[in-house]
Amino acid sequence: xxxxxxxxxxxxxxxxxxxxxxxxxxxxxxxxxxxxxxxxxxxxxxxxxxxxxxxxxxxxxxxxxxxxxxxxxxxxxxxxxxxxxxxxxxxxxxxxxxxxxxxxxxxx
Numbered sequence: 001x002x003x004x005x006x007x008x009x010x011x012x013x014x015x016x017x018x019x020x021x022x023x024x025x026x027x028x029x030x031x032x033x034x035x036x037x038x039x040x041x042x043x044x045x046x047x048x049x050x051x052x053x054x055x056x057x058x059x060x061x062x063x064x065x066x067x068x069x070x071x072x073x074x075x076x077x078x079x080x081x082x083x084x085x086x087x088x089x090x091x092x093x094x095x096x097x098x099x100x101x102x103x104x105x106x107x108x
Contacts, residue, residue, distance in 0.1 A: 009091060009094075012087065012091060013088075013091040013092070013095060015064050015065075016064055016065075016066060016084075016088040016091065016092075018060075018064070019060050019061050019063070019064030019066055020066070022057065022060075024047075024049050024053065024054075024057050025057045025060060025061055027047055027049070028043060028047065028049075028054070028057055028058065028061060028067075029061070029066065029067070029080070031043065031046065031047060032067060032078055032079065032080050033080050033085075035079075035080075037079075038077045038078060038079040039077070039078045039079070040072070040075045040076075040077050041075055041076075042054075042075075042076075043058070043078065058078070064084075065081055065084040066080070066081055066084055066085065066088065067079065067080055067081055068080075068081045
């Protein structure tokens with residue numbers, strides 16, 4: 001079997017898609033995207049998500065690069081990573097523009 005490698009863009013898009021693959025993470029992203037500046041506080045206090053669950057979801061979002069976070073005792077600061085956010089936007093737009101059949105689906 002031939003060894004086929006994925007492009008950097010495909011790997012990056014998959015990483016973003018995986019991170020966005022849970023409704024709680026989408027809720028966190030929506031919340032942070034609406035903020036005018038970085039959010040200082042506990043996200044579990046503003047979203048209906050348990051504290052332990054929030055930590056797991058924040059870690060996944062940070063690992064993907066979609067958000068940034070830093071500890072500034074006694075609070076933690078969270079922000080959308082604007083650079084990666086724009087990259088994700090472009091990758092998803094490209095996926096949807098280029099992967100759509102030009103005619104009606106043959107499976108319809």
